[in-house]
Amino acid sequence: MIAVRPAAPDNVLHGPKQLSQEALLAVQRSGITSARRLLCMSELELVEALDLYVSDVRAVVAAAAAVCAPPPSTAQQLMREAPLPTGLAALDGHLGGGLRPGSVTEIVGASAVGKTELCLAVAAEALVTGHARGAGVVYVDTECGFKATRLLQLVVRSLQRRGVQADPHELLYRVTVLAADEWEGYEQCLSRIRALFQDDTRLATGLLVVDSIAAPARAHFERARLSERQRLLSSHAALFKSLAEEEGLVVLVTNQDEMSACLGTSWAHCVNVRLVLHSAEQPPAAVGATLAPPRRQLRVAKANFCSAASFDLDATLEGLVQAAG
Template structure:
């Protein structure tokens, strides 16, 4: 997305006064605008003498972000992306990895959907533990106070299978490779992701982050959707494209969780609607075994290289 100043010639409402208003609040681009709360900007504009015109400018930016789309990729670009030397990250479960032909693919956004207690957070912990134990860096965004260092320790110990003194050292080392952020709104998440993007660009070619986890993304997006909040849809799409860009440009596996809502006839379907459905490359549905507490099922809803409908059971210790 471009600088706000570049819009001045196209939209008369985005004039020098509006640009000054935005600049005083650290907004210099459409991207900057997306990480600000529109209601707070409106309240700030209300206090000024030219409030009506400023609010028209804010509404204009909302419309611009709503209509923003990433450029189409042609067939050659898609083929090159498919054939790039991108690796797979193990989920920590052999049957799960076999189903996905190797695990979570770097450069892909993978979504885990499922009702409460279907294992979404536990899978996130297991993948994070597996990556961290191999000295890969994980950025974990926790939106529901669900991150548990104790549970991570249990999983690292189980995966390691080492002697106790080695396990304890492995736990400490693994925990150093997991960076956890508590996030309770989409604006904080976007801000942290933009910071991460800048950090990745400024670092050397040595890979610094292998896995990004957002548990759960639906709890951050759902509150801003619906009603007359036109910015909500734009924020959701912008977040999706940012995650895809981070994963593709830096060969990072992105794992997000999403809850389920009632669809037609009372059947369950992934939350966040059709616009979000097209964001993740891979969409997997989880379920818990009816009689065994640590046995879960995973079902492929959508995958770019595999037919949907395949499923396996797997265990989380």
């Protein structure tokens, strides 16, 4: 468990001018204090909670949606939001430069296939490519897989590859790690994330990593509570999506194959890019040759701006690298 301060309410309704006095008073009496909570309720639930006609309820919903809606951006502003490279040149080229700010990327794969290694590599790239503007990383670790020494190695490698002069140890001060190995701690981590992004003194965070969403849910929920698990994880998906869009973040989450498949349409629509990582068949080695590194295949299974593609990778001491040949 971790100690956290309480998060401020999300998008508090301050009485939008387009609401009638009756509707405004109904919202105040109901105890619904945030637009996020209001928008999660069905129209029937709101009719009962607010004691209003359907037409008035729809006006309240429209006002709440206006509070939550991200501000409009110009095309030029969107062009300045450079993608975050993953360190895998072929994948970055296929994705148009890397992972896009304002989006949620899911890495799906079996245990020990290399999902955390890829997350750490992306975190290293975020620190190095964003070092001049003080870019930071928030890393939620639910599987005890985060290793600061490994991240340091990857940061050093990225600095050398890019020819950037910076102190790798100083860059690691820009990484906020939130660790939890059970469901209650995980939910507190998410509350802490809300607080971090409501604090004006926060680092200029560009990347949020959640590694993974599967571990705490799998341990906490029994089979009889699958619907409850799906409902709560859907609300977490909405949080990741809103943080990505409102803060211009790259959100990177890892998941198990079976968990991703059973989270339903809410989760499926939340994810902008889905990468599937799995072990691949090793190429035959010549007699007497040095043992080849473990082979992985990374597949772009979902992306609305590019086609599906697969990339062969080798798991080496340098990290996941493009396979030769």
